[in-house]
Amino acid sequence: SQTIHQWPATLVQPVGSPLSLECTVEGTSNPNLYWYRQAAGRGLQLLFYSVGIGQISSEVPQNLSASRPQDRQFILSSKKLLLSDSGFYLCAWSVGTVNEKLFFGSGTQLSVL
Amino acid sequence: AQSVTQLDSQVPVFEEAPVELRCNYSSSVSVYLFWYVQYPNQGLQLLLKYLSGSTLVESINGFEAEFNKSQTSFHLRKPSVHISDTAEYFCAVSETGFQKLVFGTGTRLLVSP
Numbered sequence: 001s002q003t004i005h006q007w008p009a010t011l012v013q014p015v016g017s018p019l020s021l022e023c024t025v026e027g028t029s030n031p032n033l034y035w036y037r038q039a040a041g042r043g044l045q046l047l048f049y050s051v052g053i054g055q056i057s058s059e060v061p062q063n064l065s066a067s068r069p070q071d072r073q074f075i076l077s078s079k080k081l082l083l084s085d086s087g088f089y090l091c092a093w094s095v096g097t098v099n100e101k102l103f104f105g106s107g108t109q110l111s112v113l
Numbered sequence: 114a115q116s117v118t119q120l121d122s123q124v125p126v127f128e129e130a131p132v133e134l135r136c137n138y139s140s141s142v143s144v145y146l147f148w149y150v151q152y153p154n155q156g157l158q159l160l161l162k163y164l165s166g167s168t169l170v171e172s173i174n175g176f177e178a179e180f181n182k183s184q185t186s187f188h189l190r191k192p193s194v195h196i197s198d199t200a201e202y203f204c205a206v207s208e209t210g211f212q213k214l215v216f217g218t219g220t221r222l223l224v225s226p
Contacts, residue, residue: 032212043119043218044157044203051212059213090157094212102149102205102214104157 002027006091006105013112019064019078021108023091026072031093033074034102035066038088047089050074086112115140115206119217126224128196134189134220136178136204146187147205147214148178157203163187174198199224 006023013019025031035047046059048066056066063082067075074091091105116139126132138144148160161172168180178189187204204217 034214036216044216046213046215049213057213092157094214101159101162102157106156 002093002103004091004093004103004105006108008108009106010109011111013081013110015083015112016080019076019081019085019110021076021089021091021110023074023076023105024072025093028072028093028095030071031095033068034092034094035074035076036090036092038090038107044090048076081112083112086110115144115208115213115215117204117206117215117217119204119220121220122218123221123223126194126222128224128226129193131192132190132194132198132222134202134204134222136187136189136217138185138187138204138206140185140206140208143209145207145209146178146180147207148172148176148187148189149203149205149216150200151203151219152200160189160202194222194224196224196226198222 003026032051034049037045037047048056048058050056050068053068053071063085064078089108089110092102094102118137120135146163149157150160151157161170161178163170163180171177176189176191178187180187201219201221203219205214207214
């Protein structure tokens with residue numbers, strides 16, 4: 001069966017420090033991968049999505065970047081965190097072009113202080 | 114590009130009352146539509162979806178949504194809510210042939226006795 005792993009679950013980082021959140025999917029090939037940020041009052045905001053290795057689409061210009069070094073690995077990064085980067089980050093995957101269902105990871109609560 | 118509007122950030126209702134959560138979308142092409150639910154302290158999960166065919170779709174726990182192309186809406190309804198329906202509900206849209214899934218800002222349904 002397919003599973004999605006996202007870590008860490010919580011993270012407290014000082015302003016200006018780097019960030020690396022990792023997400024891996026098991027049990028499927030060539031998934032579509034997504035990074036979302038969930039913030040109070042702003043719902044679920046799509047940050048990046050990828051339909052294949054090295055293919056990244058950015059939805060929101062910001063302080064973050066994403067990479068997909070392997071088929072089932074998706075990394076969210078920042079060189080210097082801002083206070084406004086605080087939030088709940090969710091990784092998700094789907095298969096195919098119909099996108100019938102998105103499967104979400106358990107999320108990372110990031111607090112930038 | 115597609116977008117989703119959920120005008121109601123919070124909907125309080127009494128148990129056994131009917132409820133409607135509104136969702137409107139914007140897209141220049143045909144779309145797939147979804148409702149996701151996030152119960153307290155749980156991850157996001159798919160509630161129901163419209164891909165094609167009948168414009169009225171149902172979930173296993175009594176919710177239904179109707180795709181109205183002329184009004185570009187996909188409102189979620191339930192004739193009689195339970196306390197256990199308390200959750201945040203997200204409407205989402207995906208343009209056919211594309212892997213990007215865009216979510217609305219969410220509606221918090223609060224069911225009280």
